[in-house]
Structures are given as structure tokens and as C-alpha cells.
Amino acid sequence: xxxxxxxxxxxxxxxxxxxxxxxxxxxxxxxxxxxxxxxxxxxxxxxxxxxxxxxxxxxxxxxxxxxxxxxxxxxxxxxxxxxxxxxxxxxxxxxxxxxxxxxxxxxxxxx
Amino acid sequence: xxxxxxxxxxxxxxxxxxxxxxxxxxxxxxxxxxxxxxxxxxxxxxxxxxxxxxxxxxxxxxxxxxxxxxxxxxxxxxxxxxxxxxxxxxxxxxxxxxxxxxxxxxxxxxxxxxxxxx
Numbered sequence: 001x002x003x004x005x006x007x008x009x010x011x012x013x014x015x016x017x018x019x020x021x022x023x024x025x026x027x028x029x030x031x032x033x034x035x036x037x038x039x040x041x042x043x044x045x046x047x048x049x050x051x052x053x054x055x056x057x058x059x060x061x062x063x064x065x066x067x068x069x070x071x072x073x074x075x076x077x078x079x080x081x082x083x084x085x086x087x088x089x090x091x092x093x094x095x096x097x098x099x100x101x102x103x104x105x106x107x108x109x110x111x
Numbered sequence: 112x113x114x115x116x117x118x119x120x121x122x123x124x125x126x127x128x129x130x131x132x133x134x135x136x137x138x139x140x141x142x143x144x145x146x147x148x149x150x151x152x153x154x155x156x157x158x159x160x161x162x163x164x165x166x167x168x169x170x171x172x173x174x175x176x177x178x179x180x181x182x183x184x185x186x187x188x189x190x191x192x193x194x195x196x197x198x199x200x201x202x203x204x205x206x207x208x209x210x211x212x213x214x215x216x217x218x219x220x221x222x223x224x225x226x227x228x229x
Contacts, residue, residue, distance in 0.1 A: 042204045042220040043155070088154060097143065097208045097218055101155045 002027040004091050006102035013109055017079050021105045023089030024071040031092040033065055033072050034099070038086045046074070046087075079109045114138055115207050117221035124195055125229055131191045132224045134205030140185035141207035145218065146178070149202040161188055195228040202226075 004025045013019055025033065032050045036043035047056045049065035049072060056063050060079075065072045076083055086106050090099040114137040124130050134144055143162050147155040159175075161167035161182035169175045177199075179191040188207075192199055202225050206218040 042223045044220075048217075090155075092218075098145070098157065098160060099206075099218060100157070101147075104154045106152070 002091065002093055002100045004089055004100050004102035006087075006089050006105050008105060009103060010106040011108070013079055013107070015080060015109055015111055017109075018075065018077045019079060019107060021074040021076075021087050021089075021107070022071060023073070023102055025089075025091045025100075025102075026070065027091050027093050027100065029093045030067070031097075034090045034092065035063055035072070035074050036088040036090065038088055038104070043088055076107075079107075081109050081111065083107060084109045113217070113219045115141075115205065115219045115221040117203075117205055117224050119224060120222065121225045121227075123227045123229060126196050127194055129191055129193045130195055130226060131189055132203055132205075132226075134188045134190070134207065134221050136186050136207040136209075136219070139207075139209050139219075141188070142185065142210045143208045144182055144188040145206045145208075146180060146188075146190050147204045147206070149204060149223075155204060158190075192226065195226070197228045200226055200228045 007022045032048050034048045035046040047063045052067040060077045063074045086104045088104045089102040116135045118133045146158045148158050149155050157170050158173045159167040159169045159180050161180050163182050163185050167180035182188040202223050204223040206220045208218045
């Protein structure tokens with residue numbers, strides 16, 4: 001059975017802090033790993049990673065994949081209250097682009 | 112491009128009634144649509160995968176007679192929760208993907224439908 005595990009489950013930080021969110025996976029047919037941000041509605045896409053060691057960056061967010069150790073991290077620097085959300089990691093196993101989602105990390109950024 | 116809509120956004124119904132949720136791809140043809148359910152403070156759980164014109168493939172533990180999925184066209188899939196009960200109250204999210212063009216195999220999510228069964 002395909003499995004995606006995120007840690008921590010929940011995190012509270014002060015505005016300006018840097019956070020690292022973790023995602024590890026065990027799947028039979030890896031195609032890509034995706035990060036999403038979910039606020040009140042459906043997830044919004046952040047990154048898609050397919051190759052090891054290549055950092056993807058968007059503003060204060062960045063992510064990298066390690067296909068040997070089967071994990072990815074999502075970094076957020078200089079956090080803001082608007083970063084408060086659930087961050088979901090999902091693995092595309094290539095079977096009709098099926099996604100297996102992790103448990104999510106709930107991030108709260110306080111003033 | 113790649114917009115997916117859901118209707119309704121929020122529905123409250125009485126126990127025992129059936130509720131239909133629509134998922135539409137607005138600017139692309141969705142060869143595959145996915146239905147997810149998300150309970151409070153939990154992650155998205157895939158319920159079923161449907162390909163246009165064929166029967167849906169349900170995940171283990173999801174009752175196909177209770178959650179009827181129809182994917183009659185390349186832009187529309189519907190999920191009908193039959194004889195809904197309070198334990199069916201959840202956030203239902205659809206996503207759509209296509210096998211053509213630059214959008215190949217990416218999933219695009221709808222905004223979700225919150226179902227509350229009284």
C-alpha cells in the first residue's frame with residue numbers, strides 16, 4: 001500500500017521564523033511529488049518535484065526532493081501570518097495520475 | 112487556464128435524502144476526474160477515479176452504491192451521495208486531469224463542496 005507521511009502534524013511559529021516541513025513516502029511507482037497549500041477551500045498548487053536535488057523556489061518558499069532517501073522538504077523563510085494553512089504533500093504514482101496525500105502539516109504563524 | 116468548478120459550494124440536507132454534487136472542467140477536457148473526501152483536520156482521502164464514458168474505480172472501503180459517480184462527458188462528473196446520513200457530512204473535493212497538451216497528467220482541484228447532513 002502506498003504511504004505518504006508528513007511531519008510535524010502541527011506547528012506554531014512566530015512571524016519572521018523559518019520553518020521546514022517534511023514529507024516521506026513509500027510508493028510502488030513514483031512519478032512526482034507535489035506540495036499544496038490549503039486554507040479554507042481546496043488545495044492550491046505550490047510545487048511539483050520529479051528530480052532529486054533540484055531546488056524549486058517561489059518567493060519565500062522552496063522545496064527539494066531526495067529520491068534516494070524518499071523524502072522531500074518544504075521551506076518557508078521569513079514566515080508571515082498569511083502563511084498559516086495546512087500544507088499537503090502528495091505523490092503521483094503514475095496510475096492515471098492518481099495522487100496519494102500525506103496527513104498534512106498544520107502551520108500557524110503568530111504575531 | 113485549467114479551471115475546475117464545483118456546484119454547490121455548500122449544501123445542508125436532511126438525513127435519508129440524496130445529494131448531487133457537480134464537478135466541471137471549464138477550459139479543458141478532463142479525461143479523468145477524481146473525487147476526494149476530507150474530514151475536519153484530516154487530509155484528502157481519494158474516494159474514486161472516473162474516466163469519461165466508463166465506470167468509476169472506487170478505493171477500498173468506499174461504497175459504490177452509496178456514492179454514485181457519473182462521468183458522462185469530458186467536462187462534467189457528478190457525485191451523488193444517496194440516502195445521506197450525518198456521518199457523510201464532510202468536505203468533498205473533485206479534481207480533473209487530462210492526457211493532452213501541456214496540462215498532461217496534472218490534477219486541477221475544484222473549490223470543494225461542504226455537505227452537512229442533519
